[in-house]
Amino acid sequence: MKLNISNPTAGMQKVFEIDDDKKLLPFFDKRMASEVSGDSLGDEFKGYIFRIGGGNDKQGFPMKQGILCNHRVRLLFKKGMSCFRERRKGCRKRKSVRGCVVGPDLATLSLVMVKKGAEEIPGLTDDQRPRRLGPKRASNIRKLFALEKKDDVRNFVVRRELNDKKKKAPKIQRLVTPALLQRKRYFRSQTRARMVLSKKLKQDYSKRLVEYRQEQKELRAAEVAKKKKEKKTKAEPPTPSAVRLGEEGRCPQLRRAPRHGQAQEGAEDPAPRHAGDAAAQALLPQPDEGEDGALQEAQGRLLQAPGRVPPGAEGAPGGGGREEEEGEEGQGVRR
Numbered sequence: 001m002k003l004n005i006s007n008p009t010a011g012m013q014k015v016f017e018i019d020d021d022k023k024l025l026p027f028f029d030k031r032m033a034s035e036v037s038g039d040s041l042g043d044e045f046k047g048y049i050f051r052i053g054g055g056n057d058k059q060g061f062p063m064k065q066g067i068l069c070n071h072r073v074r075l076l077f078k079k080g081m082s083c084f085r086e087r088r089k090g091c092r093k094r095k096s097v098r099g100c101v102v103g104p105d106l107a108t109l110s111l112v113m114v115k116k117g118a119e120e121i122p123g124l125t126d127d128q129r130p131r132r133l134g135p136k137r138a139s140n141i142r143k144l145f146a147l148e149k150k151d152d153v154r155n156f157v158v159r160r161e162l163n164d165k166k167k168k169a170p171k172i173q174r175l176v177t178p179a180l181l182q183r184k185r186y187f188r189s190q191t192r193a194r195m196v197l198s199k200k201l202k203q204d205y206s207k208r209l210v211e212y213r214q215e216q217k218e219l220r221a222a223e224v225a226k227k228k229k230e231k232k233t234k235a236e237p238p239t240p241s242a243v244r245l246g247e248e249g250r251c252p253q254l255r256r257a258p259r260h261g262q263a264q265e266g267a268e269d270p271a272p273r274h275a276g277d278a279a280a281q282a283l284l285p286q287p288d289e290g291e292d293g294a295l296q297e298a299q300g301r302l303l304q305a306p307g308r309v310p311p312g313a314e315g316a317p318g319g320g321g322r323e324e325e326e327g328e329e330g331q332g333v334r335r
Contacts, residue, residue, distance in 0.1 A: 001017075001018055001021075001024055001104075001106060001107065001108070001109060002015055002016070002017050002018075002107065002108045002109070003015070003016045003017075003018060003041075003108075003109055003111055004108055004109070004110045004111065005050065005111045005112075005113060005124060006053075006110070006111070006112055006113065007113045007124050007125060008112065008113075010124075010125060010127065010128050010129060011128070011129040011130065011131055012123065012124050012125070012127060012129055013124075014121070014123045014124045016041075018041065021104060022040075023040050023041050023042070024040075024104075025040070026040050027052070027102050027109065028102055028103060028104065029070075029101060029102065029103075030052060030101070030102050031052070031068075031100050031101055031102075032052050032053070032054060032063060032065050032100040033051065033052065033053075033065070034051070034052050035049055035050070035051050035052075035114060036049070036050055036051075036052065037049055037050075038050050038117070043119075044117075044119050044121055045117065045121070046117050046118065046119070047115070047116075047117025047118050047119075048113060048115060048116065048117040048121075049113075049114045049115040050111040050112065050113060050114060051111065051112045051114050052102060052109070052110070052111060053110040053111060053112050054109075054110045055102070055106045055107075055108050055109040055110055056098075056106065056107055056108045057072070057098050057105050057106055057107060058105060058106070058107045060107075061096050061097055061098045062083050062097060062098065063097070063098045063099065063100055063106075064082060064083050064097040064098065064099070064100060065082065065100050066100060067097060067098070067099040067100050068099060068100065068101065069099035069101060070098075070099050070101040070102070070103035070105075071098065071099060071103075071105075072096050072097065072098050072099075073096070073097060073098075073099065074094055074095065074096050075094065075095065075097060076092055076093070076094045077092060077093050077094070077095055078092045083095065083097050113125075131158065132160065133158070133160065133170070134157065134158020134159075134160075134170065135158070136170045136171065136172060136173050137172075137173045137174055138153045138172050138173065138174050138175045138176070139174065141153050141156055141157065141172070144156075153172060153175060154172065154175075157169045157170065157172065158170075
């Protein structure tokens with residue numbers, strides 16, 4: 001098995017090939033990110049502590065953190081998962097990966113030096129190789145140089161030399177500056193102002209909505225009252241003094257005289273029903289008092305005559321009585 005050991009503080013890396021499995025027994029059945037002592041690897045590794053970073057099996061399948069087994073499995077990968085790079089947007093792929101538990105079937109095991117031992121390892125700890133590019137994130141710069149919060153990160157940026165005269169420094173990411181804090185305060189104040197304005201607009205809208213509903217209620221009540229008033233005026237009888245529209249040009253309606261032989265039932269109205277009826281009665285010719293008296297005397301004599309039955313008496317019609325009388329007179333003449 002090959003051991004790929006890296007020294008991040010010095011920027012060095014070296015591969016060691018170990019054929020004896022007894023030296024590798026402390027690494028077996030350990031998971032990724034576990035720290036293991038390197039005393040079993042040899043005298044030169046005494047005092048060193050390594051962290052398991054990963055590895056590949058003999059067929060080249062990588063170890064994946066979180067797969068708690070020491071064999072291969074097939075998983076469906078998507079964007080954001082380790083051991084997978086998205087070729088097309090939204091695509092997923094089923095791949096074979098190895099579990100995170102170290103076993104004898106591994107071809108390469110990656111180790112990271114956490115603690116340095118007493119002896120120097122040639123090609124790993126005896127040399128110092130400066131980093132070509134330094135960290136960009138502010139927290140990583142503080143971590144690299146062991147800075148405190150009050151220290152200015154901009155003075156510790158690793159600058160890269162382009163030539164004898166020019167140097168290039170990376171843009172620090174996630175750097176908190178007074179301008180950033182002021183901008184943040186401004187955005188918060190803008191958000192707060194929008195919230196206050198929206199609350200005020202909501203209150204004004206609710207108030208106007210209540211007023212509008214009250215106005216609609218009053219309009220509806222006025223409309224209903226108007227309709228009730230119109231209905232009441234139509235139901236009331238018109239007063240005699242009121243003159244209807246279009247009545248001046250009409251001809252007065254005259255009453256027909258009772259037919260001959262029909263007695264007028266009931267007493268006459270003492271007063272006309274309408275002003276137009278009164279005007280029509282005034283235009284009719286009035287009978288003389290003398291003629292009216294003579295007519296009443298003649299009617300009284302007829303009623304007092306013996307042997308005569310008034311017309312319509314005893315349930316017989318007047319016309320039928322006349323026919324019977326005429327028939328008796330005719331029989332007398334024949335006799």
